[in-house]
Amino acid sequence: MAGIVELLPKEFGFVVLTIIAYCFLNVFMQIQVGRARKKYNVPYPILYATEADSKDYKIYNCIQRGHQNSLEVLPIFFILMVLGGLRHPITCSVLGVVYIVSRFFYFTGYASGDPKGRLPLGKYNVIAILGLMFINIWFGVSLLMA
Template sequence: MAGVEMFPRGFGNVAFVLVAYCFLNFWMAFQVGKARKKYNVPYPTLYAIESENKDAKLFNCIQRGHQNSLELMPVFFLLMVLGGIRHPCACVALGSIYTVTRFFYFTGYSTGDPKNRLTIGKYGLLPLIGLMGCTISFGISLLRGPCDRKTSSGSSCYFSSSRVN
């Protein structure tokens, strides 16, 4: 299949981790929908107002747990895809850990006590930092590019303006 050969062995597992995160996101959205019915927060209201709804804090914690996951989703996906091109195994491991921490972040937040989101969820930053490292490594490899000659100074042509493409 055209284009598949450009991806490293194991990159398909990156796709599976991203799909797993999508399923987690769907599950969180379903939990928000259930909370809307349970706490009587109709659409299009994003957050309940405490003066109008005695269960506003409970609903808002569930909604905020999902909202925060949505806010970080594009960053996570971008880091997974780009970093996974160079380091698929590391990104699969880091992405799996991140997905698990997001589950615990959401379930902790959903208790109604925002502090509970951090019990295990606080560790979600660590895999994101690892994914940033993988993506930086990929970026550096792109800057270096293929090079099969030396510059006039005798050094390799990585990062030089006379790079061979």
């Protein structure tokens, strides 16, 4: 009897690799936050700094917040990728790549120190999430109607 792996669509490999690509983006953001801690002198366990912690607390907080916002949406991004990817692996992978690229610019735009910088290219991460939600609604409904 074939195992479960043989029954996955071959293109599900793109879904797995897109998820791994996000993991590397997360490592990149962790490194940026770590560097900002050193540069602006914000020691652990402080998450967000105040004026008393560092004169550059505003830019440090923007870098930290850019990462944290990504972390908040991560469970939703992953679950939609995996479930939707069982039926529509290529579409989900494309949306996943849009998400990752947009998240990169969300973070680097935020990390400029001006919160508005997160939006011009970063706002498209929401489009990717909405697309993945739509695919998953369709997937759930079609399972029930099968």
